[in-house]
Amino acid sequence: MEIPSLLVQKAVDEIAQLPGIGRRSALRLVLHLLRQPTDFSERLSGAIATLRQQIRYCTTCHNISDDDQCTICANPLRERNVICVVEDIRDVMAIEATGQFKGLYHVLGGKIAPMDGIGPQQLTIDALVARVQEENINEIIFALSSTMEGDTTNYYIYKKLSALRLRFSAISRGIGIGDELEYADELTLGRSIRQRIPFEMSMKS
Amino acid sequence: MEIPSLLVQKAVDEIAQLPGIGRRSALRLVLHLLRQPTDFSERLSGAIATLRQQIRYCTTCHNISDDDQCTICANPLRERNVICVVEDIRDVMAIEATGQFKGLYHVLGGKIAPMDGIGPQQLTIDALVARVQEENINEIIFALSSTMEGDTTNYYIYKKLSALRLRFSAISRGIGIGDELEYADELTLGRSIRQRIPFEMSMKS
Numbered sequence: 001m002e003i004p005s006l007l008v009q010k011a012v013d014e015i016a017q018l019p020g021i022g023r024r025s026a027l028r029l030v031l032h033l034l035r036q037p038t039d040f041s042e043r044l045s046g047a048i049a050t051l052r053q054q055i056r057y058c059t060t061c062h063n064i065s066d067d068d069q070c071t072i073c074a075n076p077l078r079e080r081n082v083i084c085v086v087e088d089i090r091d092v093m094a095i096e097a098t099g100q101f102k103g104l105y106h107v108l109g110g111k112i113a114p115m116d117g118i119g120p121q122q123l124t125i126d127a128l129v130a131r132v133q134e135e136n137i138n139e140i141i142f143a144l145s146s147t148m149e150g151d152t153t154n155y156y157i158y159k160k161l162s163a164l165r166l167r168f169s170a171i172s173r174g175i176g177i178g179d180e181l182e183y184a185d186e187l188t189l190g191r192s193i194r195q196r197i198p199f200e201m202s203m204k205s
Numbered sequence: 206m207e208i209p210s211l212l213v214q215k216a217v218d219e220i221a222q223l224p225g226i227g228r229r230s231a232l233r234l235v236l237h238l239l240r241q242p243t244d245f246s247e248r249l250s251g252a253i254a255t256l257r258q259q260i261r262y263c264t265t266c267h268n269i270s271d272d273d274q275c276t277i278c279a280n281p282l283r284e285r286n287v288i289c290v291v292e293d294i295r296d297v298m299a300i301e302a303t304g305q306f307k308g309l310y311h312v313l314g315g316k317i318a319p320m321d322g323i324g325p326q327q328l329t330i331d332a333l334v335a336r337v338q339e340e341n342i343n344e345i346i347f348a349l350s351s352t353m354e355g356d357t358t359n360y361y362i363y364k365k366l367s368a369l370r371l372r373f374s375a376i377s378r379g380i381g382i383g384d385e386l387e388y389a390d391e392l393t394l395g396r397s398i399r400q401r402i403p404f405e406m407s408m409k410s
Contacts, residue, residue, distance in 0.1 A: 003298065004276050005269045007256050014252040017245070019237055020230065024387070029223050031293060033253065034260060034269070035315075040222070041257035045250035047219040048238065051212050052246035055239060064210045064239070071209050088236060093208065110240075 003027070060131070062107040062124045064089045072096075072105060079103045084141040085128065085157065087111055087150075091143060103141075106131065111149040112156055120156060129160050142170040172197075208232070265336070267312040267329045269294045277301075277310060284308045289346040289398075290333065290362065292316055292355075295387045296348060303395035308346070311336065316354035317361055325361060334365050346401055347375040350385055363404060373404030 003009045008030055015026035033041050057063065058070035061083075065071070072078060072092070082103030086092055092105050108123045120126075132140070140161065144150035158168055174192035175184040184192075208214045213235055220231035238246050262268065263275035266288075270276070277283060277297070287308030291297055297310050313328045325331075337345070345366065349355035363373055376398055386394065 002301070004294070005260070005271050007259055007271060008269055008294075011252040011256040014249045017249075018234055020233075025225065027295065028225075030256065031295065032224050033257060038257050041253055044219045044222075045254035047216040048246055048253070049250035051216040051235065052238060052243050054212055055210070064213055066210050066212060089209070089213075090232060090236065096207065 058107075061105045062109060062127065063092055063105060064107075077102075080135070081137050082139045082141065083128075083132070083137055084143050085154075086143050087145065095143065103139075108144075108153065111144060111147075112153045113149045123153070125157060125160065128157065132161055132164060132166070137166065139167040139169060142168070146173055262312075266310045267314060267332065268297055268310060269312075282307075285340070286342050287344045287346065288333070288337070288342055289348050290359075291348045291386075292350065299386045299389065299394060300348065300398060303391045303398060305395040305398045308344075313349070313358065316349060316352070317358045318354045328358070330362060330365065333362065337366055337369060337371065342371065344372040344374060345404075346398075347373070347404065348386065348398075359404070374401040375404055376401050 003012060008027075011030045011033075012023060012026040015021060015029055016023045021029070033044075056065055056067070058065040058073055059068050060073040061070060063070040063072065067074070079102045083106050084095065084101060084103060085106050085108060086095070087108055087110060089107060092107065095101050095105075106124065106128045108125065108128075110118050110123055112118060112120060112123065131137070140157075142154045142157075144153055154170070161168075172195065173188065174195065175181065175188055181189060208217060213232075216235045216238075217228060217231040220226060220234055221228045226234070238249075261270055261272070263270040263278055264273050265278040266275060268275040268277065272279070284307045288311050289300065289306060289308055290311045290313060291300070292313055292315060294312065297312060300306050300310075311329065311333045313330065313333075315323050315328055317323060317325060317328065336342070345362070347359045347362070349358055359375065366373075376394075
């Protein structure tokens with residue numbers, strides 16, 4: 001279908017480059033923008049432009065931040081000798097929402113994925129190594145997703161740091177609390193069985 | 206979940222106001238933007254801002270257009286005595302794609318929907334009436350979606366124009382009641398245009 005306006009065409013082209021938004025959805029969004037008051041489009045385009053121009057990253061953990069230090073690194077109440085290694089800000093937010101972790105984070109910015117041209121140099125791994133060497137860290141928790149890329153990245157970092165006296169751990173994997181066994185995938189359920197924990201421990205929380 | 210950056214927060218707030226995009230998807234889009242080169246965000250925000258500032262509508266049919274007249278109204282090969290009444294530009298695009306209609310359009314910009322505060326004055330109905338009175342029109346084809354709002358709008362326009370010597374028709378419904386025009390396949394929609402029926406008959410559901 002041909003769009004009878006270059007302006008609309010251009011907006012659709014740009015919006016359709018976003019992940020998960022096809023050309024049809026993009027056109028629907030454009031028509032929605034045209035039905036809204038002008039200041040809605042101005043606020044939206046302004047927020048997008050400002051975001052990319054002014055975004056900053058915490059110089060310690062590389063989390064997204066409005067200051068040199070993110071609110072977590074700057075918080076004197078956090079335990080400063082445990083670092084949880086995650087992929088991006090959404091993982092930080094998800095773990096923070098549990099209220100179960102009081103240490104610090106390190107945001108890698110992705111996973112090692114040679115097929116996508118992402119090597120260790122594209123991630124913040126060197127900064128993590130420097131951080132562990134300079135500061136008094138005694139535990140690294142791996143919390144990347146358990147895909148081949150995630151496992152590769154974990155192992156790469158582990159190798160880089162294994163000479164240091166550190167405890168390494170990984171978040172536990174298993175079927176979700178409240179999930180039915182019969183609907184769990186075999187890999188997950190298999191791991192839940194192999195990595196079973198003492199019953200007394202399972203009663204806590 | 207709390208977002209640790211006001212910049213990101215603001216961008217998520219704006220993007221999440223778009224229809225069909227929740228806060229989680231908005232955050233995913235924001236993180237995608239942050240991973241792309243700066244000029245991607247610049248092009249996107251520029252296209253959105255320019256769209257809303259510079260958009261123009263055809264002075265004849267109110268279709269979206271880059272000129273005073275849209276390419277359809279300006280085309281001397283179109284039949285100038287048949288007007289197909291549609292809701293928005295997507296309907297024009299859908300009908301054009303069938304290649305079955307050689308007349309002109311009138312884009313209402315919506316349907317009469319008192320619950321949403323949309324009355325006849327918010328639509329281009331007066332302009333349609335003026336157009337029919339001034340020009341040599343002999344057929345009006347109703348092609349709004351067959352919902353209660355669509356039928357109400359059709360009937361309102363029919364009443365406004367029924368004193369004039371016009372043929373009224375409605376596109377035939379091979380496509381399901383309640384289905385949107387833009388999702389219909391081209392064969393079905395093309396047949397709907399060719400096999401239009403007298404408006405009075407179309408009211409007998």
